[in-house]
Amino acid sequence: MSASAKEKFIVALDAPDASSTYQLLDRLGDSVSWIKVGLQLFTAEGPSIVRELKARGYRVFLDLKFHDIPNTAKEAVASAAKLGVDMTTIHLGGGAKMIAAAQSAVGDSGMLILGVTVLTSFDQAQLEGVGVHDPVESQVSRLVRLGYDNGARGIVCSPLELPVLRATYGDELTIVTPGVRPAGGDKGDQQRVMTPAEAIRAGASYLVIGRPITGAADPRAAALAITEEIASA
Numbered sequence: 001m002s003a004s005a006k007e008k009f010i011v012a013l014d015a016p017d018a019s020s021t022y023q024l025l026d027r028l029g030d031s032v033s034w035i036k037v038g039l040q041l042f043t044a045e046g047p048s049i050v051r052e053l054k055a056r057g058y059r060v061f062l063d064l065k066f067h068d069i070p071n072t073a074k075e076a077v078a079s080a081a082k083l084g085v086d087m088t089t090i091h092l093g094g095g096a097k098m099i100a101a102a103q104s105a106v107g108d109s110g111m112l113i114l115g116v117t118v119l120t121s122f123d124q125a126q127l128e129g130v131g132v133h134d135p136v137e138s139q140v141s142r143l144v145r146l147g148y149d150n151g152a153r154g155i156v157c158s159p160l161e162l163p164v165l166r167a168t169y170g171d172e173l174t175i176v177t178p179g180v181r182p183a184g185g186d187k188g189d190q191q192r193v194m195t196p197a198e199a200i201r202a203g204a205s206y207l208v209i210g211r212p213i214t215g216a217a218d219p220r221a222a223a224l225a226i227t228e229e230i231a232s233a
């Protein structure tokens with residue numbers, strides 16, 4: 001198992017509270033190095049959970065998907081940078097001014113802002129339901145262009161969009177892909193999915209994987225199997 005494979009995947013710890021988070025981390029042991037703290041856990045526990053994970057030596061992706069007026073998004077990003085997280089998210093649908101304002105708050109923190117495009121739970125019908133009649137891939141490309149032109153160098157999208165984004169931007173973007181399922185795994189509410197090996201081969205910088213690990217009978221074994229799959233991709 002190579003260390004770089006382990007560093008290419010981020011476990012989404014969508015847990016209800018700190019104690020279940022720490023129990024899960026005990027079971028995972030040294031099989032993970034990146035943790036994503038999302039809306040559920042952050043709303044329950046606040047910044048203290050982030051500080052504790054950083055104190056334990058994890059790299060932390062704080063995924064709160066900021067989408068607001070430019071000043072509010074900028075100040076929220078500044079707060080995330082102050083917390084010392086390694087990555088955070090904004091919705092690129094917040095528009096040019098919001099993206100640029102958010103980007104301006106990174107300062108010298110070294111934190112990477114990831115722009116969320118079309119959620120991986122969306123299929124074409126859902127996209128049309130919010131009034132966008134272009135193909136999903138076109139909408140992703142449009143939002144990535146908006147992000148790129150306003151300073152964003154990190155993107156969240158489904159692995160299905162990787163080939164077109166890598167063809168356009170090469171290695172200029174850090175691309176993080178949720179919607180990853182081991183072969184035969186339960187998709188749950190995800191729509192646009194690939195396996196870990198497929199996503200890495202298509203050019204993902206990092207994979208975000210939650211329930212296939214957190215819901216496994218043996219989460220450590222599930223994490224190690226994913227690392228093996230990444231290493232051999």
Ligand SMILES: O=C(O)c1cc(=O)[nH]c(=O)n1[C@@H]1O[C@H](COP(=O)(O)O)[C@@H](O)[C@H]1O
Pocket residue numbers: 012014038063089116118119120121156157158178179180188190208209210211212
């Ligand atoms: O920003 C994200 O991380 C995100 C964007 C997206 O388009 N789709 C998506 O699933 N996510 C997050 O990625 C994680 C996926 O979890 P699982 O479906 O359990 O693997 C969840 O924490 C989602 O909030």
